Amino acid sequence: MTSVLITGARPYGEDPVDVVLKDGRITTVGASLSVPGAERLDASGLVLLPGLVDLHTHLREPGREDAETVETGSRAAALGGFTAVHAMANTDPVADTAGVVEQVWRLGQQAGLVDVVPVGAVTVGLSGTQLAELGAMADSAARVRVFSDDGHCVADPSLMRRALEYVKAFDGVVAQHAEEPRLTVGAQMHEGERSARLGLTGWPAVAEEAIIARDVLLAEHVGARLHVCHVSTAGSVELLRWAKSRGVRVTAEVTPHHLLLTDACVEGEVDGGVRTGAYDPVFKVNPPLRTHRDVAALRAGLADGTIDAVATDHAPHAVEDKESEWAAARPGMLGLQQALSVVVETMVATGLLDWRGVADRMSVRPAAIGRLDGLGDAAHGRPIAPGEPANLVLVDPGTRAVVDPAALASRSRNSPYAGRELPGRVVHTFLRGTATVLHGVAQK
Amino acid sequence: MRQHLLEAADLDRADATLVLDTAAQIDAALAGREVKKLPTLRGRTVVNLFFEDSTRTRISFELAAKRLSADVINFAAKGSSVSKGESLKDTALTLEAMGADAIVIRHGASGAPHRLAHWVRGSVVNAGDGTHEHPTQALLDAYTIRRRLGRVDGVRVVITGDVLHSRVARSNVRLLHTLGAEVTLVAPPTLLPVGVETWPVQVSYDLDAALPEADVVMMLRVQAERMNASFFPSAREYSRRYGLDARRMATLSDDAIVMHPGPMNRGMEIAADVADSARSTIVEQVGNGVSVRMAVLYLLLGGAPE
Numbered sequence: 001m002t003s004v005l006i007t008g009a010r011p012y013g014e015d016p017v018d019v020v021l022k023d024g025r026i027t028t029v030g031a032s033l034s035v036p037g038a039e040r041l042d043a044s045g046l047v048l049l050p051g052l053v054d055l056h057t058h059l060r061e062p063g064r065e066d067a068e069t070v071e072t073g074s075r076a077a078a079l080g081g082f083t084a085v086h087a088m089a090n091t092d093p094v095a096d097t098a099g100v101v102e103q104v105w106r107l108g109q110q111a112g113l114v115d116v117v118p119v120g121a122v123t124v125g126l127s128g129t130q131l132a133e134l135g136a137m138a139d140s141a142a143r144v145r146v147f148s149d150d151g152h153c154v155a156d157p158s159l160m161r162r163a164l165e166y167v168k169a170f171d172g173v174v175a176q177h178a179e180e181p182r183l184t185v186g187a188q189m190h191e192g193e194r195s196a197r198l199g200l201t202g203w204p205a206v207a208e209e210a211i212i213a214r215d216v217l218l219a220e221h222v223g224a225r226l227h228v229c230h231v232s233t234a235g236s237v238e239l240l241r242w243a244k245s246r247g248v249r250v251t252a253e254v255t256p257h258h259l260l261l262t263d264a265c266v267e268g269e270v271d272g273g274v275r276t277g278a279y280d281p282v283f284k285v286n287p288p289l290r291t292h293r294d295v296a297a298l299r300a301g302l303a304d305g306t307i308d309a310v311a312t313d314h315a316p317h318a319v320e321d322k323e324s325e326w327a328a329a330r331p332g333m334l335g336l337q338q339a340l341s342v343v344v345e346t347m348v349a350t351g352l353l354d355w356r357g358v359a360d361r362m363s364v365r366p367a368a369i370g371r372l373d374g375l376g377d378a379a380h381g382r383p384i385a386p387g388e389p390a391n392l393v394l395v396d397p398g399t400r401a402v403v404d405p406a407a408l409a410s411r412s413r414n415s416p417y418a419g420r421e422l423p424g425r426v427v428h429t430f431l432r433g434t435a436t437v438l439h440g441v442a443q444k
Numbered sequence: 445m446r447q448h449l450l451e452a453a454d455l456d457r458a459d460a461t462l463v464l465d466t467a468a469q470i471d472a473a474l475a476g477r478e479v480k481k482l483p484t485l486r487g488r489t490v491v492n493l494f495f496e497d498s499t500r501t502r503i504s505f506e507l508a509a510k511r512l513s514a515d516v517i518n519f520a521a522k523g524s525s526v527s528k529g530e531s532l533k534d535t536a537l538t539l540e541a542m543g544a545d546a547i548v549i550r551h552g553a554s555g556a557p558h559r560l561a562h563w564v565r566g567s568v569v570n571a572g573d574g575t576h577e578h579p580t581q582a583l584l585d586a587y588t589i590r591r592r593l594g595r596v597d598g599v600r601v602v603i604t605g606d607v608l609h610s611r612v613a614r615s616n617v618r619l620l621h622t623l624g625a626e627v628t629l630v631a632p633p634t635l636l637p638v639g640v641e642t643w644p645v646q647v648s649y650d651l652d653a654a655l656p657e658a659d660v661v662m663m664l665r666v667q668a669e670r671m672n673a674s675f676f677p678s679a680r681e682y683s684r685r686y687g688l689d690a691r692r693m694a695t696l697s698d699d700a701i702v703m704h705p706g707p708m709n710r711g712m713e714i715a716a717d718v719a720d721s722a723r724s725t726i727v728e729q730v731g732n733g734v735s736v737r738m739a740v741l742y743l744l745l746g747g748a749p750e
Contacts, residue, residue, distance in 0.1 A: 188554075196639030199554040199576030199614060204638070268558075274446065275454075276562075279555025323533055325553035327574070 003027070004433065005035045008044035009394055011384045013355030019048065021390040024377065024432035028386055041438075043394050046427055049359045051083025051391030053366040053380050055146065055175070055253055056229060056311035057336060059085075059116070061107060062100070063092025068316035068411045070107035070116055075444070076314070076336040076409040078113040078436040081393035081426040084372055084380040085114050085314075085336070089121040090151040096121035096132035098140035105142035113436045113444055115380065117370060120144040122163050122174060126152050131163060138170040145371040148175035150229055151286075153211060155181050160215060164224035171371060173225040173251075176215055178236070179287065183207035188327060190263040190288040198266060198279070200326065203288045205233040212236050216243035216250050227369055228252040230313050232287040234297030241306045251369050253311035254298050256335050256342035257416055263289045265416070266326075281322050281329030282414050285315070288331075302361060303352040309366040312339045316412030334415040337408055342417070344397060344424035377432070390433035399425040409442065448561045448568045449740055451577040452618035460622055464587050466739035467732070474511075482738075484746050485514035491544040492518045493535065493560075494571070495551040500706060500730070501571050505548045505580075508737035514745075517544075532556060536563040545745055549573070567744040575609045581705050582615035584736040586623055588729050589660055592701050597624035602654045604630040604686055605664025605713050606675075608637050612705045613664055617643055630654050632686065634675045635666075651686050655695045662703040663688055666713045679712055689715040693723065701725050 003022040010016050011029070018033035019026060028035075054077065060068035070087070077085045087104050089095035095104060101118035108116020120137035124130045126149045137144040147167055154160045154176060163174050184207045189195050191202020212228055216239065219226035231237065231252045243250050261283070268277030283289060301307040315332025322329050343362065347353040353361065367373045367381020382388040403417040429437035436443055446454055455463070474480045490509040494502050502518065509516045521535060532551070539547055546567040549557050554574030561568040572578040590596050601620055607613045607629050620627050621644040628646040629636065640647055648654050655661065666686075668679040676682045683689075688702065696702075702714075702723045710716045719726060 191638050193639040193642045196637035196643070197614070199574055199611060201575075202638060275450075278558045280559075280562075325532055325551065325556045325559055327553040328532075 003035050003038035004041060005033060005038040006041045006043045006048070006394070008042060009046050009048040011048045012359055013047045013397070016044070019384070021430065021433040024390055026384065026386055026388050026390050029384065041428065043428070045396065046394040047355055047397050048384060049081070049355065049393050049395065050363040050381060050384060051393055051429065051431065052081045052340065052362045053370065053372060054082050054085040054312050054314070054336065054339070055309055055366045055370060056150070057085045057087055057314040058090065058316065058332065059087045059104070060316055061091065062103065064318070066411070067318045070104060071111040072409060072411045073314070073316070073336070074108060074111040074113035074116060075442045078429050078431070079409050079426060079442055080336040080338070081340050081395065081429055082114050082336065083391040083393070083429065083431045084117055084367065086117045086119050086146055086370055088150045089119050089148060090126055094121050094125050095119065096124050098133065098136040101137050101142035101144050102140050111444070113442065114431060115378065117372065118142045118144055119146045119148050119150070119175065122147045122149045122154050123159065128152060128155055128159065131159070131166065134167055134172065135170065138172060145170070145172050146175050146227070146369070147172055148177065148229065150175065150177045153177050153179040153181060157214060157218065161218050161222060164219055164226060165222045168224050173227045173369060175227040175229050176211065177229050178208045178211035178215070180207040180210050183210070188284070189266055190290045192263065192291060194263045194267060200266070205235055205290070208233055208287055209235040209239060212239050216240070216248045219250055220246065220248045224249065226250045230255050230258065230287055230311070231298065231307055232258050232290050232294065234294045237297045237301035237306055240301070244306060251308040251365070252306070253309040253366070254302055254307045255311060255313045256339045257285060257289065257333055258298055259295065259302070259346040260342050261289045261416060262292055262295055265289055279326045281324060281326050282333065282416055282418070284326060284329050284331050285333050286331035299346060299350070299352055302347065303357070308361065309369060310339060310343055310362050311366065312336050316410050317414050318412060322414050332414070334408065334410050334412060336410070338403060338415065338417050338422060340395065340426060341422035341424040345422055349423065390430050392430045393426060394428040396425045396427050397423065399423070401425060447744070449579055449744065450557050450561060450568060450570045452579045452582050452615040452622070454579070455619065455622060457622050460583070460586070460619060463583055463736065463739050463743060464590060466743060467587050467735040470738050471735050481511050481513060483513045484742055485509065485512040488514045488545040488745055489543060490514045490516050490546045490548065490741060491539050492516065493521060493539065493547050493549045494519070495521045495549070495556070496572070498550050498572065501550060504730070504733045505571060505737050507734050509741055511734070512738055512741055514741070532559065533563055536560050540564045540566070546741060569740060569744065572611055574611065576611050577615040578611040579615045579619070580733070580737050580740055581612050582619040583740065584729055584733040585616055585662065585703060585705070586619055587732050587736050588703065588725050591732070592725060593659060593699065596620065599625045599659045600628070600657055601625050601660040601662060602628045602630055602658040603662045603664065604651055604688070606635045606666045606670065607631050607640070607664065608635045610664050616662065617645055628654050630686070632676055652692065652695070655692055656697065658696060658700055660701055660703060661688060661696065663714045665705070665707065665709060668709070668712060683712055687713050687715065688718050690717050693718050693721065696723070703729060706730070
């Protein structure tokens with residue numbers, strides 16, 4: 001395998017260095033390196049980060065290959081700077097057996113653009129009544145460590161307790177979709193001023209917060225690891241801060257869209273006195289877009305580490321599932337290709353995180369939560385240092401571009417950022433020393 | 445007027461007043477006529493697209509369009525439930541291809557008229573969408589108030605009932621505020637939306653305290669089944685605390701009127717002797733509905749009156 005010499009890249013946005021990649025690993029990091037026969041890649045001005053790790057994507061395969069496949073989702077991920085993504089279990093059939101998680105894992109290896117790490121369902125068929133064979137999934141080739149009924153809350157407190165306890169045997173973690181189902185019957189958007197005016201059934205913040213409060217206490221009681229998916233409210237951030245101060249083994253993620261967008265999106269825009277775009281289901285998502293106050297609290301929580309990770313909740317949907325009345329549309333938005341840009345816009349440009357912080361929240365910590373950091377050759381979220389696997393992304397931080405959904409690699413088009421100008425372009429991505437993206441173009 | 449009438453907020457004070465004035469002109473023009481028909485919209489096509497059963501609203505719009513000499517097509521999209529989401533867009537494109545000049549839509553999903561307006565070139569009139577709005581109901585209510593009391597500005601209106609689920613309440617709050625009325629909402633706290641404190645209204649849980657100050661009492665339909673989701677304990681308790689009966693009606697000022705958008709639950713939110721009293725405008729509201737809907741269709745499709 002030939003070597004790659006990356007010149008002039010700025011690790012974590014710091015002083016420029018040259019980096020040599022060979023046989024899947026970083027071999028040298030230093031100034032003015034020269035490697036005979038190496039492919040040279042001029043990365044002057046680009047920020048070098050460890051390959052990003054997503055704890056939360058929906059790749060829709062098996063079952064809804066019209067919306068996304070492992071391959072198309074992998075391509076979107078690579079173009080977004082990711083080298084590993086966790087694929088959620090709510091496929092059809094549900095990823096609740098060793099067979100299904102191994103199938104998804106193999107499809108990911110075949111696509112070869114990112115490591116696709118399957119998430120196993122907590123309960124059989126996501127039904128919330130009986131534990132799935134968590135141990136079989138953990139022992140399978142897919143090596144599942146994250147378990148989630150995402151899309152559904154593990155609402156039964158007794159079952160949740162057992163799940164938290166059971167996965168301790170293989171150092172697993174339960175990733176909870178925190179939504180008390182009895183408080184969100186028919187819910188369509190954040191419950192507040194705008195839901196009242198728009199006549200859409202409210203999804204109250206308390207439905208999320210009540211479950212988080214319960215689950216951190218359960219995790220503390222049984223000494224288990226808990227991960228909270230897509231935290232969306234200011235109250236949730238406060239609860240997590242409190243739990244962490246008590247030493248509860250809880251981690252949490254926030255989505256790019258909850259860092260940027262608010263429930264004002266549902267009202268559309270007023271232009272020349274005429275309101276357009278109201279009730280556009282591209283903004284329908286679960287948990288819903290919240291208020292400016294929540295956005296500020298989420299950013300602050302991500303900045304101070306109360307929230308550990310940014311996770312996309314990339315949720316592709318076919319056109320017919322989005323071009324409809326609001327209530328009929330499915331919840332979810334694309335996120336893989338714009339995640340880093342949104343973090344640059346909301347966290348870096350605002351001074352809340354530096355590039356080391358971005359690497360921590362989008363690579364190091366999510367990899368640690370998913371236990372991908374200790375996998376030797378297959379590890380992710382490792383430092384940019386000699387001997388480490390060469391999973392890297394190079395970002396042009398200055399370039400701003402308008403998002404065009406038609407140009408995205410996903411099979412679906414439901415991007416909430418359509419027409420929005422965002423900073424930060426992923427230029428190159430390397431998976432174990434091989435370029436998956438070069439000059440913004442996927443290599444497979 | 446704008447291209448569409450999707451919600452009461454589409455109307456500023458001048459627009460809303462123009463609709464009411466136009467309705468009055470239409471009433472005057474047709475008064476005493478044997479043939480109650482104007483040639484204004486001859487050759488134009490109005491489609492009534494009703495995804496929910498609502499005979500009275502559909503008939504009112506149909507009559508309004510016919511009295512303006514428009515061609516009217518009733519498209520009862522029954523069975524096209526919200527779960528078959530795609531059908532709305534397909535239906536919209538079909539009607540578009542057939543050259544509908546205006547689509548009057550009733551739909552169970554809040555915001556459906558807004559989506560429809562996004563897909564078609566003709567005018568869209570919201571005839572009630574989910575728990576969002578019903579703007580022509582608010583216009584006919586304002587028209588009724590103006591005819592009875594001579595003005596809307598400064599009139600004190602008490603709206604009582606299931607505000608949470610009521611599109612009539614949302615449209616009335618917005619339109620009456622635009623026209624300068626003072627609105628008080630009275631309901632059990634469970635039937636007021638979270639966020640109501642941002643509306644331009646007073647909120648009270650006590651109907652008896654609100655009635656003596658009212659010029660208008662507008663009763664909203666309350667479905668007895670709401671008790672199954674614990675919005676209130678029983679129909680009897682609801683009626684006792686928030687129903688308008690003869691005793692409560694007697695505490696109103698002499699000129700105060702009683703309104704109801706229909707259909708009524710007699711004995712639930714309104715007693716029969718109140719509904720049939722001289723204060724009641726309920727039947728008048730129905731008649732005014734046709735005039736106001738004529739005015740809306742005329743202004744959207746025909747331009748301003750001479």
